[in-house]
Amino acid sequence: MGILSTLSIGAQALKAQQLGIQTAGHNLANVATPGFSRQRVDLVTAYPSFEGGVFVGAGVDAASIQRVVDAFTEAELIGLHGQVGYSEAESRALSSLQEVFPLSGGVNGALSEFFGALSDLASNPAGSVERVSVIAKARALGETLALARQSLTSMQFNLDKDLASAVARVNVLTEQVARLNEQIAFIEVHGGPANDFRDQRQTLLQELTSLTGATVREDANGQVTVAVDGLLLVGGARFASLSADGLNVNGLHSLTYRSPDGTTFDASTLFAAGEIGSLLNARDKLFQDVIDRLDLFAQTLVGQFNTQHALGFDLNGNAGGNLFAPIAGATGAAAAVRVDAALAADPRLLAAAQSATTLPGDNRNALALVGLSSTTIPALGGLTLEDHFLALIGDVGSQVQSAQSRADFQRALLTQTQARRESVSGVSIDEEMTKLIQFQRAFEASSLLVRTADEMYQTLIDMAR
Amino acid sequence: MTMRVTQQTIATQVNEGLQRAYQKLARTQEAVTTGYRINHLSDDPIGAARVLGLRGFEQSLIQYEKNLSTALSAVESADSVLDGVVDRLVRAKELALAMANDSNSPDQRLQTSKEVRELLNQVLNFANTSVENRFIFAGFINETPPFSEAGGAVSYAGDSGEIFVQTSSISSIALNVPGDRLFQGAGLAAGVDIFDVYLDLEAALQNNDVSGVDGIRTQIGRIDVAIDQVLSFRAEFGARYDHARVAQEAISVMKIQNNERRSQIQDADALAVYSDFARYQQAFQAALQSASQMLQPSLLNFLK
Numbered sequence: 001m002g003i004l005s006t007l008s009i010g011a012q013a014l015k016a017q018q019l020g021i022q023t024a025g026h027n028l029a030n031v032a033t034p035g036f037s038r039q040r041v042d043l044v045t046a047y048p049s050f051e052g053g054v055f056v057g058a059g060v061d062a063a064s065i066q067r068v069v070d071a072f073t074e075a076e077l078i079g080l081h082g083q084v085g086y087s088e089a090e091s092r093a094l095s096s097l098q099e100v101f102p103l104s105g106g107v108n109g110a111l112s113e114f115f116g117a118l119s120d121l122a123s124n125p126a127g128s129v130e131r132v133s134v135i136a137k138a139r140a141l142g143e144t145l146a147l148a149r150q151s152l153t154s155m156q157f158n159l160d161k162d163l164a165s166a167v168a169r170v171n172v173l174t175e176q177v178a179r180l181n182e183q184i185a186f187i188e189v190h191g192g193p194a195n196d197f198r199d200q201r202q203t204l205l206q207e208l209t210s211l212t213g214a215t216v217r218e219d220a221n222g223q224v225t226v227a228v229d230g231l232l233l234v235g236g237a238r239f240a241s242l243s244a245d246g247l248n249v250n251g252l253h254s255l256t257y258r259s260p261d262g263t264t265f266d267a268s269t270l271f272a273a274g275e276i277g278s279l280l281n282a283r284d285k286l287f288q289d290v291i292d293r294l295d296l297f298a299q300t301l302v303g304q305f306n307t308q309h310a311l312g313f314d315l316n317g318n319a320g321g322n323l324f325a326p327i328a329g330a331t332g333a334a335a336a337v338r339v340d341a342a343l344a345a346d347p348r349l350l351a352a353a354q355s356a357t358t359l360p361g362d363n364r365n366a367l368a369l370v371g372l373s374s375t376t377i378p379a380l381g382g383l384t385l386e387d388h389f390l391a392l393i394g395d396v397g398s399q400v401q402s403a404q405s406r407a408d409f410q411r412a413l414l415t416q417t418q419a420r421r422e423s424v425s426g427v428s429i430d431e432e433m434t435k436l437i438q439f440q441r442a443f444e445a446s447s448l449l450v451r452t453a454d455e456m457y458q459t460l461i462d463m464a465r
Numbered sequence: 466m467t468m469r470v471t472q473q474t475i476a477t478q479v480n481e482g483l484q485r486a487y488q489k490l491a492r493t494q495e496a497v498t499t500g501y502r503i504n505h506l507s508d509d510p511i512g513a514a515r516v517l518g519l520r521g522f523e524q525s526l527i528q529y530e531k532n533l534s535t536a537l538s539a540v541e542s543a544d545s546v547l548d549g550v551v552d553r554l555v556r557a558k559e560l561a562l563a564m565a566n567d568s569n570s571p572d573q574r575l576q577t578s579k580e581v582r583e584l585l586n587q588v589l590n591f592a593n594t595s596v597e598n599r600f601i602f603a604g605f606i607n608e609t610p611p612f613s614e615a616g617g618a619v620s621y622a623g624d625s626g627e628i629f630v631q632t633s634s635i636s637s638i639a640l641n642v643p644g645d646r647l648f649q650g651a652g653l654a655a656g657v658d659i660f661d662v663y664l665d666l667e668a669a670l671q672n673n674d675v676s677g678v679d680g681i682r683t684q685i686g687r688i689d690v691a692i693d694q695v696l697s698f699r700a701e702f703g704a705r706y707d708h709a710r711v712a713q714e715a716i717s718v719m720k721i722q723n724n725e726r727r728s729q730i731q732d733a734d735a736l737a738v739y740s741d742f743a744r745y746q747q748a749f750q751a752a753l754q755s756a757s758q759m760l761q762p763s764l765l766n767f768l769k
Contacts, residue, residue, distance in 0.1 A: 113524070
């Protein structure tokens with residue numbers, strides 16, 4: 001037991017209190033840094049010395065600086081980011097989808113106006129005004145359909161662009177996570193926890209899972225392995241990359257995966273989660289399904305009207321030609337509904353009559369055309385044209401509604417979990433300031449101890465003189 | 466364990482709370498300005514599809530109304546023509562009855578035949594009535610006058626087409642009666658050709674034939690049949706008129722009901738919307754105020 005050990009306690013204490021002050025300062029400085037977890041100096045009593053039959057306290061040791069985190073919450077947050085990434089992208093995509101189908105006007109408005117014009121024609125089958133009006137409404141119907149389809153495809157292309165930027169971001173993130181893996185492993189092999197690097201990596205991982213829905217597993221050496229459905233994105237210091245440069249049949253990008261060792265393959269169907277999975281699903285399934293149904297509607301409409309029209313006779317006594325320009329296949333049909341060119345040039349070619357000998361007052365074929373409004377069509381699942389369209393709209397609406405409520409729910413869950421994390425790891429200014437004062441006072445006291453030891457030395461020296 | 470609350474916790478809570486309150490306010494504001502509860506498909510997908518269906522149905526009701534008024538005016542003009550035809554037939558009967566008296570001289574009968582000819586021309590004109598350039602008693606072939614007289618006989622150039630218009634999804638009404646049926650008795654059980662009657666009466670008067678097979682007395686009987694024939698078609702037009710009127714009334718009721726149904730589904734409840742709006746506005750202001758007070762203090766304010 002010597003004055004030397006008293007001095008040593010003071011020096012150790014000064015160091016520990018200063019560490020405390022610095023850590024409180026670090027916490028306060030990062031109060032607004034996203035992803036930051038507050039840090040804490042682990043103070044432990046130093047190993048006591050055994051002198052003269054008693055254990056004598058040897059002061060304090062700053063064992064390490066730990067970040068305060070709850071591993072379970074952190075893992076949950078990563079999983080939730082994947083779900084939120086998916087549902088928010090889906091909700092965004094579908095919200096724009098529903099604007100293609102307004103609650104007044106739109107395709108069904110144009111359809112009922114077309115039937116109205118045909119009905120007017122039935123009241124006055126030879127009337128030139130009525131004939132011109134039928135052609136004008138048929139044209140308007142075609143244009144409305146084309147506009148709807150065009151809006152849908154341009155939204156599809158926007159999703160495609162979003163996909164490309166999401167992919168670019170993934171590549172940045174996988175590389176950064178791999179770098180951080182390397183640094184964390186290096187630092188932790190040499191001693192204390194790599195607190196700030198871990199925070200950074202956690203933030204990047206949240207963004208990466210939000211984009212890809214990847215799963216994250218931490219290895220024994222502190223590195224993480226990130227994988228999507230068996231596809232390795234990051235493993236230690238190695239990372240994969242994605243690219244969206246190939247084009248598929250619809251002129252949309254396909255997703256190419258390039259593994260860390262350089263093998264590449266098409267992974268368009270492998271991503272089912274996260275924002276990328278959601279964008280692919282919206283682009284290739286949700287939007288494509290609506291486009292296909294609209295095309296089927298258009299193709300059936302043209303076929304039905306042309307068939308019925310050909311059964312009639314025009315004002316010149318000739319058998320009816322086409323009402324709409326014929327459409328070969330369903331693909332792109334909604335963009336190709338046009339009034340037959342010959343008919344558009346000569347309204348007399350509209351076949352309102354049922355016989356060549358009953359002109360011009362015969363309106364029976366016009367009535368038959370009007371009757372198509374209540375004809376159920378097997379190709380449309382036994383629905384009428386209008387009902388098929390309303391069913392489509394109903395489906396879109398329900399999908400949007402459930403996507404929105406899913407997104408709201410996931411978002412609320414994420415907010416709650418973030419609040420839980422904040423409660424554990426967040427910096428409280430008041431708390432840190434309290435610690436600051438606490439450490440400051442302790443520092444003052446420890447310096448007093450050093451001075452006391454110094455005076456004790458002085459006393460001893462004076463004594464010896 | 467009590468939850469640690471940090472400045473960030475409060476900030477997030479304030480932001481979320483304000484955002485939620487503002488979103489509600491914006492949605493209510495939309496309902497207030499449009500007057501609709503459903504503004505997007507997702508607001509109520511089933512309701513939205515029904516609204517669109519009801520709008521489509523409303524369109525067809527409007528169309529049926531238009532068709533009915535076309536039918537009403539067609540029936541009215543046909544009926545007023547038939548009214549004139551009956552008058553001419555009654556006049557012909559008067560003349561025939563008068564000339565059937567033995568006291569009349571052949572000369573008087575010859576004179577009267579000229580009036581009968583005049584009546585025939587009038588009835589022919591009636592039968593060739595056109596409305597907006599369409600001959601209403603010509604069936605489908607209604608671009609040219611259906612009836613013409615040549616060689617002592619009136620021939621029909623129209624056909625037996627009946628022009629129907631829809632008055633509901635399942636019923637329709639004819640705008641016309643083909644002229645050969647109405648004026649010439651074609652297809653009727655005991656039909657008579659009105660023009661024939663006139664021509665025969667004219668001939669009988671000219672030939673001073675009172676009681677022969679084709680004589681004046683025979684024609685009187687045929688005129689009665691002709692009058693009955695025309696009257697039965699007037700009754701037919703009357704029935705169509707009633708049908709159209711009743712249908713029109715039914716449709717205007719249906720339109721109102723349809724509108725009410727759509728309104729029930731789509732329209733915002735004004736009272737509820739306004740009180741919601743006031744409520745959310747209050748909530749928003751309260752959130753703002755509490756936020757401004759929550760975010761201010763920290764230990765710093767008290768460390769001097």
